[in-house]
Amino acid sequence: MFTPSDDLSPGESAASAIVIDGLYKAYGSVSxxxxxxxxxxxxxxxxxxxxxxxxxxxxIKAICGVxxxxxxxxRVLGLDSGRDRHAVRRRLGYMPQEPALYEDLSPRENLAFxxxxxxxxxxxxxxxxxxxxxxLWERRDDPLHTFSGGMRQRASLACSLLRDPELLILDEPTAxxxxxLKAAFWEHFQGLKQRGVxxxxxxxxxxxxxxxxxxxxxxxxxxLVTETPDAIRARGRxxxxxxxxxxxxxxxxxxxxxxxxxxxxxxxxxxxxxxxxSIHRPSLEDVILSMIENRNPDG
Amino acid sequence: xxxxLNAIAVRINRQFLRxxxxxxxxxxxxxxxxxxxxYVLNSLPQLARLGVHVSDYSILAAAFLVHFLxxxxxxxxxxxxxxxxxxxxxxxxxxxRREIVLGYVGGYSTIxxxxxxxxxxxxxxxxxxxxxADIVPVALTMLALAVVSVGLxxxxxxxxxxxxxxxxxxxxxxxxxxxxxxxxxxxxxxxAALQWVSYVVPLRYAVSVLAGVVQQRQSFFSRLTPFLTLxxxxxxxxxxxxxxxxxxx
Numbered sequence: 001m002f003t004p005s006d007d008l009s010p011g012e013s014a015a016s017a018i019v020i021d022g023l024y025k026a027y028g029s030v031s032x033x034x035x036x037x038x039x040x041x042x043x044x045x046x047x048x049x050x051x052x053x054x055x056x057x058x059x060i061k062a063i064c065g066v067x068x069x070x071x072x073x074x075r076v077l078g079l080d081s082g083r084d085r086h087a088v089r090r091r092l093g094y095m096p097q098e099p100a101l102y103e104d105l106s107p108r109e110n111l112a113f114x115x116x117x118x119x120x121x122x123x124x125x126x127x128x129x130x131x132x133x134x135x136l137w138e139r140r141d142d143p144l145h146t147f148s149g150g151m152r153q154r155a156s157l158a159c160s161l162l163r164d165p166e167l168l169i170l171d172e173p174t175a176x177x178x179x180x181l182k183a184a185f186w187e188h189f190q191g192l193k194q195r196g197v198x199x200x201x202x203x204x205x206x207x208x209x210x211x212x213x214x215x216x217x218x219x220x221x222x223x224l225v226t227e228t229p230d231a232i233r234a235r236g237r238x239x240x241x242x243x244x245x246x247x248x249x250x251x252x253x254x255x256x257x258x259x260x261x262x263x264x265x266x267x268x269x270x271x272x273x274x275x276x277x278s279i280h281r282p283s284l285e286d287v288i289l290s291m292i293e294n295r296n297p298d299g
Numbered sequence: 300x301x302x303x304l305n306a307i308a309v310r311i312n313r314q315f316l317r318x319x320x321x322x323x324x325x326x327x328x329x330x331x332x333x334x335x336x337x338y339v340l341n342s343l344p345q346l347a348r349l350g351v352h353v354s355d356y357s358i359l360a361a362a363f364l365v366h367f368l369x370x371x372x373x374x375x376x377x378x379x380x381x382x383x384x385x386x387x388x389x390x391x392x393x394x395x396r397r398e399i400v401l402g403y404v405g406g407y408s409t410i411x412x413x414x415x416x417x418x419x420x421x422x423x424x425x426x427x428x429x430x431x432a433d434i435v436p437v438a439l440t441m442l443a444l445a446v447v448s449v450g451l452x453x454x455x456x457x458x459x460x461x462x463x464x465x466x467x468x469x470x471x472x473x474x475x476x477x478x479x480x481x482x483x484x485x486x487x488x489x490x491a492a493l494q495w496v497s498y499v500v501p502l503r504y505a506v507s508v509l510a511g512v513v514q515q516r517q518s519f520f521s522r523l524t525p526f527l528t529l530x531x532x533x534x535x536x537x538x539x540x541x542x543x544x545x546x547x548x
Contacts, residue, residue: 064391086393094391100384102310104317109310116306117393143317159388 016075017042017167017198018063023072025058025221032058033069034221040200040214042166045193047212048202049288055221056202057097060171063200064094077167090118093165097172099152101144107131107155108140115162123162130158134188150181157188168192170201174208186211206285219292229284236282236290240264303394307402311376312409325410326417329364333421336360357426358437358513359482361418362444362505368414369407369445370472371465373452377403378459386544400541404449411445412438433512436519436526440508443529447501450536457543481506501536504529 018040025033032055040046048056061067062074065085074081076088101110111127112120131137134154144152153173160168174182186208189199201212209215210229217224217232225232240261242250252264282290315321336357380386389399415438422428430437451472459465477483479493480502486494497503507525511517519526 061387066387066390089391089393094388096384096388098384100388102314102385104314105310109313113306113310114388114392117303117389119393120302 015042016040017044017077018046018200019073019075020059020062021073021075023059023062023074024070025055025062025067026070032221033062033072035072036218036221036223038216038223038226040198042198043193043196044213045189045199045201045211047209047215048200048218049204049206049209049215050202050218051204051292054218056218057171058221059218060094060169060200060202063169064089064092090163091165092167092169093160093163095156095160095168095170095173097175099144099149099156101152101155101159103145104143106141106143107136107158110144110155111159111162114159118163126162126164130161131155133161133191134158135184150177153177153181153185157185161192165197167198167200170199172202172204174203174205182208206283206288209288210284217288217291224291233282233284233287236287238281300395300398303398304402304405307389307394307399308405308409311403311406315406315410325368325414328368329361329414329418330421332364333357333360333418333425337425356482357422357428358430358509359506361415361422362441362509363476363480363482363502364418365411365414365441366444366448366476366502366505367473369411369448370452370455371469372410373403373407373449374455374459374465374468375462377453377456378462378465381456382461396541396544399544400449400453400537403453404446404537407449408442408445411441411448415441428513430513433519436508436512436522440505440526440529443526443533444502444505446533447529447536450533450540451501453540454536454543475500476502479503481510501529501532504532 016039018038020036020038023033023036024031036055036059048059050056058067062069063076063081065074065076065081065088068082077091079088081088101107102113105113108127108131111130112123115123115127128137131140134157136151136154136158139147139151144155147155153176157170157173160170174185177185189201192199201208203209212229214226215229215232216226225235227235237253237255240252240254242252244250254261254264315325340356377386380389386399394402419430419434419437422430455465455468455472459468475496479486479489479497479500481497482502486497486503489497504525508519508522508529511522511525512519
């Protein structure tokens with residue numbers, strides 16, 4: 001599905017679906033992106049995590065070529081997202097933060113409308129495939145204002161799948177979606193990944209971040225870290241609490257506890273005095289929140 | 300280009316057909332306002348002594364109504380498109396600026412045409428003015444006015460973040476249109492400075508065509524200058540409006 005391009009920029013591998021290099025964007029005096037740099041591999045589920053106002057939507061708009069960055073480059077599927085934006089848009093699916101569909105129209109009419117933008121060839125079949133994929137085919141002719149919030153999100157996801165995209169850009173796809181439907185959405189995402197689709201999504205929910213193959217943490221328009229969720233979690237400090245004989249308590253913070261814990265314990269000769277060791281491993285959410293608070297991931 | 304433009308116009312009309320309340324209002328509002336006009340003017344018998352014919356004002360009031368409704372509606376709908384993210388989605392899904400702007404014109408022209416038809420029928424039954432003979436110039440002028448209204452609407456929509464913020468812009472357009480276009484007061488009776496200002500009020504040109512053709516029984520060709528000016532203003536507004544859309548197509 002993914003076709004590598006001949007003119008790759010330095011540092012860009014043929015397997016990169018998105019390469020963002022030193023991106024700056026300011027709205028008046030407020031800067032939304034300050035030198036954001038990251039690369040998304042083809043075929044992965046990539047999460048952009050950060051608080052509201054961190055620059056997530058601005059980054060997405062730059063990827064779709066709707067927004068012109070002040071400085072820096074965005075390459076999507078081997079193409080320049082600004083200059084070649086129409087070629088890029090034909091190959092990507094975009095799901096905005098709001099449902100972004102017309103309330104008075106049915107899912108089928110909405111998809112037929114948006115799908116016609118780049119030509120209507122084979123559209124009927126693709127509308128059917130997309131609506132069946134999200135389980136809305138039965139409700140295809142009901143106006144959207146009769147739908148629940150979750151159904152609207154599903155209709156919006158179906159709309160983003162219309163062109164059988166190689167790259168799916170999802171801006172907070174599960175915001176306001178109940179846990180059952182969220183699980184269904186993630187099944188959809190995994191199903192799309194199996195088909196070779198690259199998924200780039202934003203979220204501010206950590207239970208979603210852990211499901212991504214890799215995660216970038218963005219704060220104040222700057223990228224703090226890009227790693228697998230496990231690697232990010234491993235950056236957290238482990239708090240160790242020793243309960244010694246006679247009720248004495250000793251607390252310490254260590255990095256990689258597998259290596260550092262024995263070292264810590266040699267102070268005590270690993271004697272029988274150590275009754276119990278309890279370890280609190282930070283959750284991904286703890287680590288990311290402390291990064292955002294401190295802006296200092298290595299402590 | 301044409302198929303995308305058409306898709307937008309069809310979509311807008313389909314939305315309006317679904318919206319029963321809007322459908323009822325778009326017919327009822329001209330009806331009520333025309334009735335109001337008739338009874339207010341009829342209750343002022345001194346007007347007749349001044350040589351003012353109630354029926355003379357009906358076509359101008361109709362033009363004013365179509366202009367006003369198309370302007371307000373297109374502004375609100377575009378603001379909503381931007382707020383709901385459907386405008387951004389249109390861009391990402393391959394629609395171009397000019398297709399969007401012209402598609403809106405297409406959609407609103409249909410609505411304006413329906414309203415014009417309602418108004419013309421009302422004029423026949425309320426004011427006993429039969430415009431069948433002038434149907435072509437009247438329809439063309441109303442259409443040009445709808446283009447101007449949508450152009451203004453798209454332009455104004457850039458200054459409002461939500462539907463509520465559209466309201467301050469309504470009197471900004473309505474008051475000059477009512478006072479300086481010749482609908483209520485002949486332009487030659489205005490102070491010289493305001494006569495100059497009236498040149499930037501688009502409704503002025505529509506009034507000039509309609510008053511000439513309907514009231515003074517002039518031929519449409521003798522009123523071609525104001526008609527073409529109106530069209531030119533519409534085209535310029537549309538071109539300007541499509542450039543003011545902040546999104547990158």
